[in-house]
Amino acid sequence: MKPVRILFVCLGNICRSPLAEGILRHLSLGYPVDVDSAGTGGWHIGDLPDPRSIAVARRHGIDIAGQRGRKIDAGDFAAFDLIFAMDRNNLATLRALAPPATQHKLHLFLSYTLGVERDVPDPYYGGPEGFQTVYSMLFEGCSSLIGRLEEIGS
Incomplete structure (x- = not known):
């Protein structure tokens, strides 16, 4: 099975997408998987994830403190097999940026x-309770995704 390259995308790449990446x-x-995250906006390039995302991840045994915010770039559309938007607004932004040949890679998480x-x-x-809610949603989605990696990678 070839490695599956997955990119998570939210607005600023400091809350949801780094948490999804860590999970x-x-x-x-x-599993042969390569995971990254990015934002559609560039406000937090080089920044650590939000301290509340770091804290909720840490409470669940996951360390995301080494991640740094980045903005999606044109090369990401070719480099990744699946690109997951955390919400419909970010999905619309991704669809506007992505070349036609890569549109099939874009999904609402x-x-x-x-x-x-x-x-x-x-x-x-x-x-903090909102971050726990988001963690739970992302954990459930990522758990489901793990079960599909074999079919995706073949």
Whole structure:
């Protein structure tokens, strides 16, 4: 099975997408998968994930403190097999940026993984409980994705 390259994308790459990256890395030990994250905006390039994302990940035994924010670039559309937007607004932005030949790689995360047309809400302006809710959603979606890696990689 060839490694599956997966990119998670949210708005600033400091809350949802780095958390999803950390969760999938944690769950995919032993699976041929390459995981990264990016934002559609460039406000947090080089920044650490939000301290609340770091904290919720740490409470679940996952270290995301070494990640740094980055903005999606044109090369990502060719480099990754699957590109998951955390919400419909980011998916629309990705669709506007992606070359026609790569549109099939773009998916709403929860739609692809759990079959529900729901956004992963941005917890940035809320408290720690929002980050726990997002963690739970991402963990469920990433757990489902792990079960599909073999079919995706073949």
